Amino acid sequence: MQRRSPYPYWFLLPAGTIFAVFFLVPTVASFYFSLTYWDPFEARFAGFENYQQFFSEPFLARGVMNTLIFAVLTSGLKTVLGLLLAVLLTSGLLGQSLLRSVVFFPVLVSTIGVGLLFQELMHPTEGAINVALEAVGIDGPGWLTNPSLALVSVALVDVWRGVGLATLIYIAGLATISPDYYEAARIDGATRWQQFWRVTVPLVRPATTTVIILSLIGGLRLFDLIWAMTRGGPGFASDVLASVIYKQYQAGFWGLSTAGNVILFLLIALLIVPLALHLNRREADL
Amino acid sequence: MSDVVLKGLRKSFGALEVIKGVDLHVASGEFCVFVGPSGCGKSTLLRMISGLEEQTSGMIEIGGRDVSRAEPKDRGIAMVFQSYALYPHLTVRENIGFGLSLARRPKAEIAEKVAEVARVLQLEDYLDRKPKALSGGQRQRVAIGRSIIRDPQVFLFDEPLSNLDAALRAQMRIELTELHARLGTTMIYVTHDQVEAMTMADKIVVLNGGRIEQVGAPMDLYDNPATPFVAGFIGSPKMNLYEGETARALGAGSVYGIRPEHVTLSESGGLWTGTVRHVERLGADSIIHIEATGLGPLVARVEGHRAFAPGQIVHASPIDGREVRY
Amino acid sequence: MRPRQVILGIVSMAVAFVIFVIPFLLVIFTAGKTAADASQIDFTPPVRWQFWQNLVDVVQTRDYQLLLAYWNSTVITVGAIAGLVIFGAMVGYVMQRRDTRLTRALYFVVLSGLMIPPAVVPTIWLLQEINLFKTLHGMILIQIAYGLGFTVLLYRSFIAAIPRDLDEAAIIDGGTPLQIFFRVILPLLKPVTVTIIVVQAIAIFNDFTHPLYYLPGAENVTVQITLYNFQSQFVSQLNLLFMNILLITIPPLLVFVFFNRQIVAGMTAGGVKG
Structure with missing residues (x-):
């Protein structure tokens, strides 16, 4: 007779059941439903119709492109600014801990609140940003009303909101670098610039991997900020996959909406998995 | 029970x-x-x-x-x-x-x-x-x-x-x-x-x-x-153990052993002759590391801190009945 | 502190003030203005402070909907966190202590759960099938499912630092698996549990997307949904809109003030390990 383990598998059951029913089942089901004409009343098999539509209808294809642009733009900015801010906020400057709190606080604030706030601040004529620009003689753009600018404006707000988390992760990463490296580099005559590029950047790599991957996933999945600020507009100029999914669901095109979901899933998997493997491999080489 | x-x-x-x-x-x-x-x-x-x-x-x-x-x-x-x-x-x-x-x-x-x-x-x-x-x-x-x-x-x-x-x-x-x-x-x-x-x-x-x-x-x-x-495991310092030809020369089948505390040192004569390599003085006794001719490294333990110095030539003998042979 | 660090600090604080603090000051100022005064958002204190009046107006909007929303959000947050902490710790414990093919496969599933976007419409279909659509129970279970990845990951890495000797001493003392978990392991997880509670509470309280999909209906409103709903109503009353933003920013602000250390620990641990 096998004695029972003190770590029984049934401990996994409560969480496992909830996770399986509310996450895994819908995820698996989405592959089937994405192949159907599905509305609140019926689901008929449709083959790859939904997917075809996604890439042939300009306003849907635009959503796919915008998702990529948005994710790459925000992830890149968060990575670069996060590292610079982290270096600044670990250099022992006056008010360092206060500054860390100030930079981090927006991470905790309701995204909808931030979105509505900036929607007002970015108002073309009455918003505080353009009023301030006007005071110094600059004619501010229609941040959210100009179709070629709207997506970028939302991306900037997302960076404003999320850079604190990147900074925090980088600060934790910088704390793991032994001061010996910097002292050795200084004895070898390295300038501050050289220390940054030759010591900090390579040694903080694990944090960089984390920041890039987290912010890419977040960027690809983002919905609430865009919905609060532009609802994908003007027109479809700032639509991303997540907002398209919601709009199609609202319009009753459940199959199309689900196909969008699957595309988003594949996009994330195809982008993140190779990237994570690549970044982790280079990390292991260090 | x-x-x-x-x-x-x-x-x-x-x-x-x-x-x-x-x-x-x-x-x-x-x-x-x-x-x-x-x-x-x-x-x-x-x-x-x-x-x-x-x-x-x-x-x-x-x-x-x-x-x-x-x-x-x-x-x-x-x-x-x-x-x-x-x-x-x-x-x-x-x-x-x-x-x-x-x-x-x-x-x-x-x-x-x-x-x-x-x-x-x-x-x-x-x-x-x-x-x-x-x-x-x-x-x-x-x-x-x-x-x-x-x-x-x-x-x-x-x-x-x-x-x-x-x-x-x-x-x-x-x-x-x-x-x-x-x-x-x-x-x-x-x-x-x-x-x-x-x-x-x-x-x-x-x-x-x-x-x-x-x-x-x-x-x-x-x-x-x-x-x-x-x-070799029981006793400290470890028993001196010798294998092969050396052991057979000392009457053992394969392994010959003698504990450091069962080795006597003398300046005049003994079974083995060797040079003192190193001395560890512990106060109550001293551990003498010797390179013995025809034997190899030999460790002996002597009471007090008798004056052995590195480089010195010494003679060593096992105490009768305390040798082990396998 | 060298002069360089003082100057750099002052410059940084000035820049941070403009970029990060002014927007929040604007919220506070505007929330205290009259509707006419607030029609143009600018950086001036209110001509006449009517903070309290605005607060009462927002709370009373649509028959005290905000109070209902606070109640609903609290129920969801508390329920989901209770489930996450207990069930998540159980999973993290067994996964860390029992290294088998099954637990390794499940760990991979948990990790991928952090990455995969939930399939929303099929989830709605499922919730309808089991009569949990538009219910707080359903929403709680959804939040547990979506929060498990982070929770299990954090617990698993924390449990690795608890010596197995403690479990074994309890085994020899005759503890059942449940006794060992609840009387030895769970109390030792307190620091990481506080972190999980704080971080997940903020995430669930601030969640807008999932209540939007799974919890429609005026009687089910959550705090974030109210803010979104009121937007159209407050379009000519920006003072009330900003008062509303202020009201939903206060809970996370308080949490941040009291649990700064735990939040930082959780965010970085979850991030670096993930």
Whole structure:
């Protein structure tokens, strides 16, 4: 007779059941439903119709492109600014801990609140940003009303909101670098610039991997900020996959909406998995 | 009656066999020490007796009862861990009473037993402290207290002194020996330190590579080591061991051994001649490292600090009857 | 502190003030203005403070909907966190202590759960099938499912630092698996549990997307949804809109002030390990 383990598998059951029913089942089901004409009343098999539509209808294809642009733009900015801010906020400057709190606080604030706030601040004529620009003689753009600018404006707000988390992760990463490296580099005559590029950047790599991957996933999945600020507009100029999914669901095109979901899933998997493997491999080489 | 009997005990982790058939009888009331180098399987053997590890084959009897497949709690054992495993979130009182509280015994009974144990171990003043506010020796005593309260047939100790400093370790060796004398319970004690084994045990079990090398009383092992491994393992400094041609020249079949304390040195003459390489002075005695002609490195132990200096030529001889030959 | 660090600090604080603090000051100022005064958002204190009046107006909007929303959000947050902590710790414990093919496969599933976007419409279909659509229970279970990845990951790495000797001592003391978990392990997880509670509470309280999909209906509103709903109503009353933003920013602000250390620990641990 096998004695029972003190770590029984049934401990996994409560969480496992909830996770399986509310996450895994819908995820698996989405592959089937994405192949159907599905509305609140019926689901008929449709083959790859939904997917075809996604890439042939300009306003849907635009959503796919915008998702990529948005994710790459925000992830890149968060990575670069996060590292610079982290270096600044670990250099022992006056008010360092206060500054860390100030930079981090927006991470905790309701995204909808931030979105509505900036929607007002970015108002073309009455918003505080353009009023301030006007005071110094600059004619501010229609941040959210100009179709070629709207997506970028939302991306900037997302960076404003999320850079604190990147900074925090980088600060934790910088704390793991032994001061010996910097002292050795200084004895070898390295300038501050050289220390940054030759010591900090390579040694903080694990944090960089984390920041890039987290912010890419977040960027690809983002919905609430865009919905609060532009609802994908003007027109479809700032639509991303997540907002398209919601709009199609609202319009009753459940199959199309689900196909969008699957595309988003594949996009994330195809982008993140190779990237994570690549970044982790280079990390292991260090 | 609380004998511990192991019959044909084996344990494999996957393809790796770590215990390769152990038969052993620990008599009731005995203080038995498992000793051996790291990786010899002594801890695994103890964990199998406790029931934390399940044997691959073989049988374990405690107090005449087959407990081979019994749960740890049903084996009548208690265990003191190397790390003491005190629950950091509980006070000393709660730590000692934890087992009884798990068994849902009445509060009054628990309090009474905890008080009794605390008195025996002189822990009364520390009952409301958390483990982190205790010294190493006090933690050790709490860990023992937690075992005593279970009133076990057999105590199991897994290297319980290895986290203490040298002075405290010497003191705890005495305390444990006294505790054993007082309780008269069977104790099985695992250590890699042959000094602990020699000073505390009624019976030493020397393990090597998953097998028993020798079982016997401490002086038995010292005087009559059954194998070259035991000869080399028991005693400090290590016995001088020679193999091959050298050993055969000294009348041994394959291995010849002589303990450093059984080598006499003289300036005039002896069996071997050599040059002093290095001298370690310990105060009461000195360890002399010699490079002997036709023998190789030879270590001798002499009383006091007789004036041997590196480079000096000395003559050495074994004391008759103290040589071992295999 | 060298002069360089003082100057750099002052410059940084000035820049941070403009970029990060002014927007929040604007919220506070505007929330205290009259509707006419607030029609143009600018950086001036209110001509006449009517903070309290605005607060009452927002709370009373649509028959005290905000109070209902606070109640609903609290129920969801508390329920989901209770489930996450207990069930998540159980999973993290067994996954860390028992290294088998099954637990390794499940760990991979948990990790991928952090990455995969939930399939929303099929989830709605499923919730309808089991009569949990538009219910707080359903929402709680959804939040547990979505929060498990982070929770299990954090617990698993924290449990790795708890010596196994403690479990084994309890096994020898005759503890059942449940006793060992609840009386030895769970109390030792307190620091990481506080972190998980704080971080997940903020995430669930601030969640807008999932209540939008799974919890429609006026009687089910959550705090974030109210803010979104009121937007159209407050279009000419920006003072009330900003008062509303202020009201939903206060809970996370308080949490941040009291649990700064735990939040930082959780965010970085979850991030670096993930």
